[in-house]
Amino acid sequence: xxxxxxxxxxRAAVASGEKLRLRGGGSKDFYGNALSGEILDTRGYAGIVxxxxxxxxxxxxxxxxxxxxxxLLAQNRQCLPFEPPHxxxxxxxxxxxxxxxxxxxxxxxxxxxxxxxxxxxxxGRAQALDFGGQVMKNVxxxxxxxxxxxxxxxxxxxxxxxxxxxxRPQAEASLRLxxxxxxxxxxxxxxxGQPLPVSATAWHDGELSVRLSGSEAGVRAAAAKxxxxxxxxxxxxxxxxxxxxAFFSGPEPLWRVSLPSTAPALPLDGPQLxxxxxxxxxxxxxxxxxLVREAAQRVNGNATLFRAPDKKADCxxxxxxxxxxxxxxxxxxxxxxxxxxxGRLLPGL
Amino acid sequence: MGAALPxxxxxxxxxxxxxxxxxxxxxxxxxxxxxxxxxxxPMVVALPxxxxxxxxxxxxxxxxxxxxxxxxAGTGLSGGALPPGDGVLLSMAKFMRVLHxxxxxxxxxxxxxxxxxxxxxxxxPFGLYYAPDPSSQIACTIGGNVSENSGGVHCLKYGLTLxxxxxxxxxxxxxxxxxxxxxxxxAPGYDLLALAIGSEGMLMVVTEVTLKLLPKPQCARVIMASxxxxxxxxxxVADVIGAGIVPAGLEMMDRPAxxxxxxxxxxxxxxxxxxxxxxxxxxxxxxxxxxxxxMKSILERAGAARMTVSRDETERLRFWSGRKxxxxxxxxxxxxxxxxxxxxxxxxxxxxxxxxGALEKKYGLRCPNVFHxxxxxxxPLILFDANDADQLHRTEQFAxxxxxxxxxxxxxxxxxxxxxxxxxxxxxxxFRPPELELFRAVKRAFDPRGLLNPGxxxxxxxxxxxxxxxxxxxxxxxxxxxPRF
Numbered sequence: 001x002x003x004x005x006x007x008x009x010x011r012a013a014v015a016s017g018e019k020l021r022l023r024g025g026g027s028k029d030f031y032g033n034a035l036s037g038e039i040l041d042t043r044g045y046a047g048i049v050x051x052x053x054x055x056x057x058x059x060x061x062x063x064x065x066x067x068x069x070x071x072l073l074a075q076n077r078q079c080l081p082f083e084p085p086h087x088x089x090x091x092x093x094x095x096x097x098x099x100x101x102x103x104x105x106x107x108x109x110x111x112x113x114x115x116x117x118x119x120x121x122x123x124g125r126a127q128a129l130d131f132g133g134q135v136m137k138n139v140x141x142x143x144x145x146x147x148x149x150x151x152x153x154x155x156x157x158x159x160x161x162x163x164x165x166x167x168r169p170q171a172e173a174s175l176r177l178x179x180x181x182x183x184x185x186x187x188x189x190x191x192x193g194q195p196l197p198v199s200a201t202a203w204h205d206g207e208l209s210v211r212l213s214g215s216e217a218g219v220r221a222a223a224a225k226x227x228x229x230x231x232x233x234x235x236x237x238x239x240x241x242x243x244x245x246a247f248f249s250g251p252e253p254l255w256r257v258s259l260p261s262t263a264p265a266l267p268l269d270g271p272q273l274x275x276x277x278x279x280x281x282x283x284x285x286x287x288x289x290x291l292v293r294e295a296a297q298r299v300n301g302n303a304t305l306f307r308a309p310d311k312k313a314d315c316x317x318x319x320x321x322x323x324x325x326x327x328x329x330x331x332x333x334x335x336x337x338x339x340x341x342x343g344r345l346l347p348g349l
Numbered sequence: 350m351g352a353a354l355p356x357x358x359x360x361x362x363x364x365x366x367x368x369x370x371x372x373x374x375x376x377x378x379x380x381x382x383x384x385x386x387x388x389x390x391p392m393v394v395a396l397p398x399x400x401x402x403x404x405x406x407x408x409x410x411x412x413x414x415x416x417x418x419x420x421x422a423g424t425g426l427s428g429g430a431l432p433p434g435d436g437v438l439l440s441m442a443k444f445m446r447v448l449h450x451x452x453x454x455x456x457x458x459x460x461x462x463x464x465x466x467x468x469x470x471x472x473x474p475f476g477l478y479y480a481p482d483p484s485s486q487i488a489c490t491i492g493g494n495v496s497e498n499s500g501g502v503h504c505l506k507y508g509l510t511l512x513x514x515x516x517x518x519x520x521x522x523x524x525x526x527x528x529x530x531x532x533x534x535x536a537p538g539y540d541l542l543a544l545a546i547g548s549e550g551m552l553m554v555v556t557e558v559t560l561k562l563l564p565k566p567q568c569a570r571v572i573m574a575s576x577x578x579x580x581x582x583x584x585x586v587a588d589v590i591g592a593g594i595v596p597a598g599l600e601m602m603d604r605p606a607x608x609x610x611x612x613x614x615x616x617x618x619x620x621x622x623x624x625x626x627x628x629x630x631x632x633x634x635x636x637x638x639x640x641x642x643x644m645k646s647i648l649e650r651a652g653a654a655r656m657t658v659s660r661d662e663t664e665r666l667r668f669w670s671g672r673k674x675x676x677x678x679x680x681x682x683x684x685x686x687x688x689x690x691x692x693x694x695x696x697x698x699x700x701x702x703x704x705x706g707a708l709e710k711k712y713g714l715r716c717p718n719v720f721h722x723x724x725x726x727x728x729p730l731i732l733f734d735a736n737d738a739d740q741l742h743r744t745e746q747f748a749x750x751x752x753x754x755x756x757x758x759x760x761x762x763x764x765x766x767x768x769x770x771x772x773x774x775x776x777x778x779x780f781r782p783p784e785l786e787l788f789r790a791v792k793r794a795f796d797p798r799g800l801l802n803p804g805x806x807x808x809x810x811x812x813x814x815x816x817x818x819x820x821x822x823x824x825x826x827x828x829x830x831x832p833r834f
Contacts, residue, residue, distance in 0.1 A: 054591035055694055077593050106534070113540055114512050127783045135692040136724035137509065137764035139498045139547045140772075140779050141807065142791050146511070146543035155539075167593030189453045193477060195564045195633060217635035260532035262454040279534040301533045316537040322525045326794050327538055333790030345538065 001044030001063075003120075003128055006157055009040055010126040014337045022153040022341055024063060025090025028099050030307050032152050032344040033315055042094050042157065049160055050134070053078060057117060057134050059162040062094025069093055073165060081109035081166040081199075085241050094158045100150020103241035104200035104211070107192065107261075107276035109166065112149055119145040120160035124335030134162045147330075153341040154349060155334040169199070169213035173223050174233025177208045181265045181274070184208045188277040189262050196222045202240050203274040204247055211237060240275065247273045247282070253308035255283040255292050259301025266295050282306075293317055314347065356393055356437065359409045364402060370394035379438050382423040382430040383485075386687075386735070387770055391418070391432030398443045400520075400556045407554060408524035410437055411800060417522065418802050419550040421461060421493030424485045426688055427769030429496065429549045429805055436800075439554065441492050447471055448557070455562040456515060456532060461492025461555050465499075468560060477562040480507035483765070484673045491558050498547030500765035502598045502672065505723035506631075507563065509765070511546045518557040522801040527553055544791065549767050550802045552795040566631035569597060570641055571665050574653040575622035579603055582624040583698035585651035586722045589628065590695070592647055594640060598629035599723030600672050603702075606679070606717035606730070607671070613678035616671025617664075619655055626653075626722065627668055675719045676730070683715075683732035687744050691755030692726045692764035704754050705729055712743040726764035727755070753778050768806040776806070777813035785810065 013020050019037035029035060046063035053076040060069055066086055073079050083103030084096040097119070102111045118132030121144075132138055132145035148158055179187065184203040188210075191198050197214035210226060211233055212219045223230070239245035248254065257266060261278035270285025283292065289305065296303040296317070305315040319327065324346070331338070331349050343349065360369050370376050371393045380388045392415075397403045410417045416436030423430055432438040444460035447467065451457075452475035457468055465486040468479040482501035483489055489499070495517060500509045507513070516530030530542040545552055576582035582601055589596060602610070602625055607618040618625055628648065630640040641658060648656060659665035671678075679686050693701050702718065709716050715732045731747050733740040752762040752775045762768070762775040776785065788807045792799065808816075 052696065054587040055696060056590060056595075057694075100540070110508065110512055111534070113543060114508065123787070125783075129784050129787060130780075131784065133759065133761055134694060135760050135764070136505065137500055137692045137721070137726045138761040139765060139767055140761050140763050140776060141768070141784070141788050142552075143498070143511070143543045143547055144787065144791070147540050149543075150540055167595060170593075186453070189455070193452060193455050193475070193562075193564050195567050197632075197636075214632075215636045215639050217639050218633050221633055221635050258533040258535040260454055260456075261534075262451070276534060300531055302535070302537055304537065319538050320528065322521065322527055323529075323538065323541065326541065329794030330539060330791065333787060333794060 003045070003122065003159060006040070006045070006122050006159065007126040007128065010122060010124070010157070010339070013339045014124065014126070018339065019342045020339050022098070022157050024092030024095035025065070025088065027086060027088035027091040028095055031099055033347070034311060034343065036342050040157070043092060045159065048072065055134070056165045057162055058165060059118070059134060059160060060093050061160050062092060062158055064093045066091040066093055066096055074168065077168045078165045079168045080115065080163065081105050082112045082115055083241050084112055085243070087242055093161055097149055097158050097161050098151065098153045104202065104237050104275060107201070107279060108199045113146045115164045116145050116149050116161065117164055118162040119148050119158055121148060121156045122159055123156040124337055124339055128159065132162065136164060152345045154331060154345045156340060171214065171216045171219040172233070173212045173219050174231050174236065175210050175212070175223060175226055175228035176231055177210070177228035178206060179203070179208045180206065184274065185262065185265065185278045191226070192261070192277045196225070198222070200237055201275065201277050205271070209233070209236060247271065247284070250284065251309065252284045252286050254306045255285065256304045256306040257281040257283060257292070257296045257301055259296060259299050263299035263301060268292060268295055316345065319346070354393065356409065356413055356415055359413070360393070360395060360406065363405050364395065364397065368396045368398070370396070379420065379423070379432055379440070382420070382425045382428060384426055384428040384769065384771055387428045387431050389432050389434050391438035392435055394438045394440055396440045396443055403439070403554060403556055404520050404524045404526070406437065406439060407520050407522055411523045414798070414800065416800050416803050417554070419492070419496070419554050421490035421496070422464070422488050424489040425493060425497060425767065425769065426690070427763070427767040427771040429767050429769035429802070431770050433803065441490070444492070444556065450475070452477060454532065457560045457562055459491055459558055459560060461490060461495070461558060463491050465489050465491060465494055472562050473565070476565050478565050479560055480513050480563050481510050484676065491560070492555050495546055495555055495558055496548065496550045497765065497767040500721070500726065502600055502669070502721060504721070505599060506595050506597050511543065513561045514542070514546055514558060515561055516559040517542065517545055517555045519553045519555040521553055522796045531559055547767070549769065549806045551792060551806060552801070554801070566597070567633050568637050569629055569631035569665060570637055571598070571627050571629040571659045571668050572641065572644055572648065573618070573657045573668050574626045574628060574648045575619040575655040576624045576626070576652060577622065577654050579624045579702050580699035581652045582626055583695070583702070583722070585626060585648055585653065586698070587695055588647050588651045589644055590723070592643065594644060596628050596644065596723060597631040598627065600627040601625070601720040601722040602672065602675065603718045605715065606675055606719050609682045609717055610671040610675055610678040613681055614670050614674045616667055618671055622654065627672060672719065679717055679730045679732070684734040684736070687731040687733065687748055689727065689729045689731070689748050689751055690763045690766040691752050691760055692724070693755050693758050693760035695722070695725045697758040697760070698722070698725070701727065701754060701758060705751060708747050708750055712747045714740070714743060714747060716747070721764070724764070725760065749775065770805060773806065773808045773812070774816040776808050777816050782810050782813070785813070
């Protein structure tokens, strides 16, 4: 498949007034508002465009399976330290960037958007546009490539992406400590304020799990300092990342609440799993959406309805009127005919 | 004469007299920023002290259709704060308060006029610091850093301003309050924070910034390694990174640069070397010892002629003092110097250096080089005398050729100093008309009438056509296959 294939499809959609639903492996179909439009499958445009380990940068096409990309990096002792969730074997690079989600490594290493260096985008006029590039430092023009991370495909088709990479840590260790929620929140934040190689944290049901990553010497010294019981963490952290851990199973709606890491435990009914030193709280609860939103807002956070059997058009927290106007103006600039992923991010956008 | 201006009368309704400057003797200090080759007297300078005053200034200007240019400390190197001759220069210098430091949450909420270095000083008692450290950090402000997405010598490991700002608050040109990001890691909707940071003051006026603070590493040591060949030094940089090490800092200076610096600060550099590398490791004592040993052996294999590892903090700071003072040091050996800011893929370093060497001969001008080698960000410094019109002209041509070479090898015309007015022509080389048009649409989404910092960063297609014409005249049109409007 070629870029021209996408461009022709987009031109045809604009001409006929048809809406398109940009889709890679479909592993994140559950995320965002209800889906609409004819599927434009991106999986045919796959493969690595450029990769030189000593540059710490990879450029790949949108349809490249995320697992395949990560395998290649692993062979070169490198990784995507923000640990993008796969949510299934079909996950593609393009879908991961469009969703903009990061996994357990985010609090320490940064978010997906922090690692985006450049994007080739096909906009709503079927133009192939290049933003950013393959270098770490680049302030020429507005940072459009990072704007596209997390835009859920509403601004155009992310055709190619350049990402900054990190070396794989030499050593890793996972530890588990018994702890009530308030103390766990304080402990995670205290660790994050000390020069410790903590690369992930997760608290659930009285148990705080922590991962250390770095040099052999650094990990050993930190493990001695932190204490707790060592466990083999690889499967656990992957389970938190991809939501295959037991906590995430079951039919109740799953809320993703983003808030300042020191905010107290949410006073809401339902089990919670805390990540990112407290900055991310997963809540399983069927209570009224307004109550969840209000509780998040009270502590300067926001709540997203992440998974639910019957999602309507408002799974993201509403925007302030000025921000909403800017969103609509941006959408009109990138996608004047409004053909891409209609309504997936904001109602009517 | 300025007192008779309608905008001055409108501002007097809510600003004290001392906060409005319109006489030439008062506005003169604001005629340029760190890029002194471009000067323009502002019609009026406004110095608000409160968010409400900022909002009212913006409302007045926007209702009268008057351009507004925000300014921090004026240390920018690309003319981003060059004033409007027919508008208001909005100085944020009085927004100097650190509003809040939360050591447990590791955030600092500051006003935009707070100087970069102050944040780390105030965070130090909590064992925390603010990572981006541009070399102007004792003078430059956080507002300016946000505007330019400033970097520094530690950004390979710790990121740019973009990676260390959690949220901004401020106003659109029409005075509408904007709050983007904040204490929570994610916000719903598009990542407008990414647009705002590095927007060169063209999308919004920032009045408050939430910064991420990091734990101060327990210790840091730096290796000074000498190479008898610049290309060998460049290859050594790739070897360090290829071995899976992300140094806390990785800087290179060539011999002309070390000679200029050594006369000025006595940093103890090896003056025999064709190039030196400063390669820093930070972390716990165990981590640093381990990493320094690994880096030393890699540098040795890469052909380092001599290596010195800092023995203590005093020596480490002395090694860095030379790098941080490189610009003023070069300023002492030449009447004027012109600092460039391209970024290239690291593997093309040798080729670009050779190219710069050839340009020195072609234009008859010297050009010492300092690089953030770890992230490929070059700062060649062309030495010239601005009183000699021909030298100035040759310098501009020299710089344009270097920046265009950066684009040709897959890099960018600006790594951290911004486009401003300085590199606006080279934007036509790096981007094609459709991308430039989209940048303008992004601008319109925030500022439909183009009143906020007009004429900076994004060229009009007409300007590109004119520049393209000039380059054709020189026989060097970049991307000749592209349509020029």
